[in-house]
Amino acid sequence: MDFQGQVTVEESSRDAVPAGDPRPHLVVVGNGMAGCRAVEELLAREPGRYRITIFGAEPHVNYNRIMLSPVLAGEKTFDEIVINDHAWYADAGIRLVTEDPIVTIDRADKTVSARSGRTTAYDKLLIATGSDPFIIPVPGRDLPGVISFRDMKDVGHMLAAAAQGGDAVVIGGGLLGLEAAHGLTLRGMKVTVLHLMDTLMERQLDEAAGWLLRTALEARGQTILTGADTAEIVGDTHVQGVRLKDDRVIPASLVVMAVGIRPSVALAREAGLEIGRGIRVDDNMVTSDPDILAVGECVEHDGQVYGLVAPLWEMCRALADGLVGRPTGYRGSVTSTKLKVSGIDVFSAGDFSGGDGAEDIVLRDASRGVYKRLVLEEDRVIGAVLYGDTADGAWYFDLLKKREDVAAIRDVMIFGQAFASGGGQADPKAAVAALSDDAEICGCNGVSKGQVVAAITGGACSLDAVRGSCKASASCGSCTGLVEQLLAITLGDEVQAGPKTMCKCTSFGHDDVRREIVAQEMRSIPEVMQRLHWSTPDGCASCRPALNYYLLCALPGEYVDDQQSRFVNERLHANIQKDGTYSVVPRMWGGLTNPRELRAIADVVEKYNAPMVKVTGGQRLDIFGIRKEDLPVVWADLNAAGMVSGHAYGKSLRTVKTCVGSEWCRFGTQDSTGLGVKIERMAWGSWMPHKFKIAVSGCPRNCAEATIKDFGVVCVDSGYELHVGGNGGIKVRATDLLCKVATEAEAMHYCAAFIQLYREEARYLERTAPWIERVGLDHIKARIVADAEGRDALAARFRHSQLFSQDDPWAQRAAGAERDQHAHLGEFRPLVLEAAE
Amino acid sequence: MIADWIDVGPVQAIPPRGSRTVPVQGGDEIALFRTHDERVFALVNRCPHKHGPLSQGIVHGHAVTCPLHNWRISLETGEALGDDRGCTPTIPVRVDAGRVLIARAALVAAAIAA
Numbered sequence A: 001m002d003f004q005g006q007v008t009v010e011e012s013s014r015d016a017v018p019a020g021d022p023r024p025h026l027v028v029v030g031n032g033m034a035g036c037r038a039v040e041e042l043l044a045r046e047p048g049r050y051r052i053t054i055f056g057a058e059p060h061v062n063y064n065r066i067m068l069s070p071v072l073a074g075e076k077t078f079d080e081i082v083i084n085d086h087a088w089y090a091d092a093g094i095r096l097v098t099e100d101p102i103v104t105i106d107r108a109d110k111t112v113s114a115r116s117g118r119t120t121a122y123d124k125l126l127i128a129t130g131s132d133p134f135i136i137p138v139p140g141r142d143l144p145g146v147i148s149f150r151d152m153k154d155v156g157h158m159l160a161a162a163a164q165g166g167d168a169v170v171i172g173g174g175l176l177g178l179e180a181a182h183g184l185t186l187r188g189m190k191v192t193v194l195h196l197m198d199t200l201m202e203r204q205l206d207e208a209a210g211w212l213l214r215t216a217l218e219a220r221g222q223t224i225l226t227g228a229d230t231a232e233i234v235g236d237t238h239v240q241g242v243r244l245k246d247d248r249v250i251p252a253s254l255v256v257m258a259v260g261i262r263p264s265v266a267l268a269r270e271a272g273l274e275i276g277r278g279i280r281v282d283d284n285m286v287t288s289d290p291d292i293l294a295v296g297e298c299v300e301h302d303g304q305v306y307g308l309v310a311p312l313w314e315m316c317r318a319l320a321d322g323l324v325g326r327p328t329g330y331r332g333s334v335t336s337t338k339l340k341v342s343g344i345d346v347f348s349a350g351d352f353s354g355g356d357g358a359e360d361i362v363l364r365d366a367s368r369g370v371y372k373r374l375v376l377e378e379d380r381v382i383g384a385v386l387y388g389d390t391a392d393g394a395w396y397f398d399l400l401k402k403r404e405d406v407a408a409i410r411d412v413m414i415f416g417q418a419f420a421s422g423g424g425q426a427d428p429k430a431a432v433a434a435l436s437d438d439a440e441i442c443g444c445n446g447v448s449k450g451q452v453v454a455a456i457t458g459g460a461c462s463l464d465a466v467r468g469s470c471k472a473s474a475s476c477g478s479c480t481g482l483v484e485q486l487l488a489i490t491l492g493d494e495v496q497a498g499p500k501t502m503c504k505c506t507s508f509g510h511d512d513v514r515r516e517i518v519a520q521e522m523r524s525i526p527e528v529m530q531r532l533h534w535s536t537p538d539g540c541a542s543c544r545p546a547l548n549y550y551l552l553c554a555l556p557g558e559y560v561d562d563q564q565s566r567f568v569n570e571r572l573h574a575n576i577q578k579d580g581t582y583s584v585v586p587r588m589w590g591g592l593t594n595p596r597e598l599r600a601i602a603d604v605v606e607k608y609n610a611p612m613v614k615v616t617g618g619q620r621l622d623i624f625g626i627r628k629e630d631l632p633v634v635w636a637d638l639n640a641a642g643m644v645s646g647h648a649y650g651k652s653l654r655t656v657k658t659c660v661g662s663e664w665c666r667f668g669t670q671d672s673t674g675l676g677v678k679i680e681r682m683a684w685g686s687w688m689p690h691k692f693k694i695a696v697s698g699c700p701r702n703c704a705e706a707t708i709k710d711f712g713v714v715c716v717d718s719g720y721e722l723h724v725g726g727n728g729g730i731k732v733r734a735t736d737l738l739c740k741v742a743t744e745a746e747a748m749h750y751c752a753a754f755i756q757l758y759r760e761e762a763r764y765l766e767r768t769a770p771w772i773e774r775v776g777l778d779h780i781k782a783r784i785v786a787d788a789e790g791r792d793a794l795a796a797r798f799r800h801s802q803l804f805s806q807d808d809p810w811a812q813r814a815a816g817a818e819r820d821q822h823a824h825l826g827e828f829r830p831l832v833l834e835a836a837e
Numbered sequence B: 001m002i003a004d005w006i007d008v009g010p011v012q013a014i015p016p017r018g019s020r021t022v023p024v025q026g027g028d029e030i031a032l033f034r035t036h037d038e039r040v041f042a043l044v045n046r047c048p049h050k051h052g053p054l055s056q057g058i059v060h061g062h063a064v065t066c067p068l069h070n071w072r073i074s075l076e077t078g079e080a081l082g083d084d085r086g087c088t089p090t091i092p093v094r095v096d097a098g099r100v101l102i103a104r105a106a107l108v109a110a111a112i113a114a
């Protein structure tokens, strides 16, 4: 591959005007995409009007910079990305000076001087110097092996490094960084991408699309670290690695910095032109000096700077119109982006963050790995994010730019142009009715429209029944909408409502979601939302806590809890009160306490001026009125006396209530207090679908009220009666007797198995009482009593998951974990801000 | 010179789909929210219903669900969504070069009003 363009060698150092050429002299600084395009536009209008000289800092003819990514990836050669070769310059009579950057502009004299010393006079000067890559100011940034990704020289460095193999780090998970990472991966390097934000390409993509992209890149062998803040680039004579602020060191023999670009304005600033974020230009691309124009990434127009080529094509047209005396004026651009990584289609345009009154239309097709999101405002498209299927990107972008009213097609437009304009049928029902009988409805199970209709006419009157009888929409669910329309078309009003969906964000119920999480081995909330076609970008306050629990339950020790998907009490490990303060309930095992604990509680109450301390209905003490900022220090004090969180706030084990038992009570048959403490030690900390209460009574007088608890033990002479599904709250329900066992060990074993069955099968926010009413006591007995092997397996799974949950959350917070949840960001006193960070 | 916008810290200091608070001496506490699509919003940290601390709610889309009685509040307008009626004042906020900036005028007004 030949990277080197020819260098035009000039003899004299002062350029003379060729004798007899009376035309005004246009000098262009920058032989890049905008500079050359501007010249092309000018030639297309009036080829002979100006005498033209172009200065370029690079040693090449004009090439297509955006295609550097395919060159790096080995999909194109340099020759293939050349836009204008030497013959073009010669034919057009343009003098090209390469590898000689302009270093000064003398506006009084109307000359420019190049690094070689050559001085050239101009009548009109066009500045098209593009951008400079931004280099983050960390130690080690100047080490050999640290490069940016901007021009052919950088690509040459990357190819040389890749030839040696080894590790590469790309800093920046935006468009440029990901394209560099992709190319280096294809060239055989082991690539780690460090991205400061939590979502890749966060300026173009939302969280859902960012997650899909990340998954696809990881599947190709890249390591993606988000929230990664670079502290230093390490190495003696050459780069050896990158150290993050959290002290992790990632080894690397090549570091590519792709964190952003800055308009290249040094030359213009020296010359005294007006500069904002870029060189300020008017609608005709004229700077503050009427004889100097500027175009491309180096300019600021109407407060905007651009980093993509589409706007500069528009700028170049306006510029040429102005230069030939027929100004049309540039009015700014709306931009769209595509990622050039083969096999991964990503498109983004406009404002997808939404504004007042913006509405989302979301389509997720998990079997095809597709995510589409349109943002509409007053029936106009204002933004689009497409992942996996970008075929309609151009159409959406067109609708967006033209600000077209889409009211007539809004229900169907997410399916694409072909569908939306299919024979002018804007009504989705009509579009589905028009499908032929052999049209495929369910891609996962290969079910045709004819088969679905046959199932419906054969008696399947609800979505669920259709799923049951012909399997359509029973797998990924992406065709749910189509099946529902077929139901409506075939049955008219007779359609039966399906089972209750989890919330408005999904058409699935709790059981379906749970089954699919396990069957498809899903690992994160964004993954579930994508695979199961959530209709909102990030769910709502109902589904997020449920998904978080289902994942936590399915993947003990692996799943990383999503704090932002937890209700405040579980996020702050305390109960929120009506005035926004919190109550603190330390665990008192089995209701037992001692002077040390009581003293520590008394001290906390005094030290933090807690307005109230109260004995709860759960046999322990509750301290009220603590501010969120003070919780960690309160906990530290309680921890010091040996107390841990009582989870009075959690969908988890609350209390184990006990009575006095055989130890003291004249009627006690067994050590109910001791057993209660043992059970509480076994079960504390476990997350559950809802709160879970246990009690152990020493005899059938039942002073611990064991028969209105989720799991209750009533001790008798011959052993232990185990009771389940009691509830003392809104709707009182007495327990059902599960069985009787002979030993304490068995009682605990059955308890563990029962809790795990509840954890795995109940719906989120369903307590044991309604759960048992729904599934029947026989089901519970079959699983826990009759099936010894199953019981052992359930208990083993419970004990395994407890390995990861019996870590006192208060101690973690007291030691500084999740500080953000407690500390203010800063404090404002009139006229000053005290930053807490 | 006193700037019109006050820098309260980096965007990353607010957890994604989460919130941080900035108390105003003598005034209403401000809640800053960061949404799934990296937008930042600011509201007075007080639910129009019964003054629940909105900063402690679950953030979803461009809304927050109040931790006390589950009203949903728009982060853009401060209005209660759905069938509920009420409005929380919004605070002008913007993000520049990764820093969160709050309008000084709004803070001063909040402090004086209270």
Ligand code: SRM
Residues within 6 Å of the ligand: A575, A576, A577, A583, A585, A614, A615, A616, A617, A618, A619, A620, A622, A647, A648, A654, A655, A691, A693, A708, A726, A727, A728, A729, A730, A731, A767
């Ligand atoms: C503190 C306490 C009252 C007290 O001072 O005694 C209490 C306080 C609350 N209970 Fe309770 N319950 C308390 C014992 C009970 C009991 C008695 C018991 O556990 O023996 C019951 C009836 C037994 C039962 O649960 O079956 C009880 C049935 C409820 C219910 C209804 C549950 C149900 O399934 O019907 C709710 C509402 C809910 O959970 O949705 C509730 C909810 C609440 C909440 C969490 C309301 C809320 O969501 O904010 C109260 C929190 C106040 C706070 O911040 O502390 N509380 N609550 C008791 C704490 C016990 C503990 O040490 O952890």
Ligand SMILES: Cc1cc2nc3c(=O)[nH]c(=O)nc-3n(C[C@H](O)[C@H](O)[C@H](O)COP(=O)(O)OP(=O)(O)OC[C@H]3O[C@@H](n4cnc5c(N)ncnc54)[C@H](O)[C@@H]3O)c2cc1C
Residues within 6 Å of the ligand: A029, A030, A031, A032, A033, A034, A035, A055, A056, A057, A058, A065, A066, A067, A068, A069, A100, A101, A102, A103, A128, A129, A130, A131, A149, A150, A151, A176, A179, A264, A267, A295, A296, A297, A298, A306, A307, A308, A309, A310, A312, A338, A340
């Ligand atoms: C790897 C890569 C991939 C990209 N992919 C896309 C994409 O997919 N889609 C998209 O829309 N955009 C993409 N871009 C951005 C696009 O390339 C730029 O928007 C475009 O090149 C800007 O054109 P420009 O003329 O303003 O700057 P440039 O093309 O950079 O041209 C400026 C030229 O001026 C020269 N120069 C600078 N100072 C002087 C001086 N003092 N004297 C003489 N010469 C000087 C520079 O050497 C350079 O050759 C990509 C960019 C890169 C680097």
Ligand code: SF4
Residues within 6 Å of the ligand: none
């Ligand atoms: S009964 Fe429970 S929920 Fe009701 S006021 Fe008392 S503590 Fe609160």
Ligand code: FES
Residues within 6 Å of the ligand: B047, B048, B049, B050, B051, B052, B066, B067, B068, B069, B070, B071
């Ligand atoms: S205080 Fe916010 S919903 Fe009641």
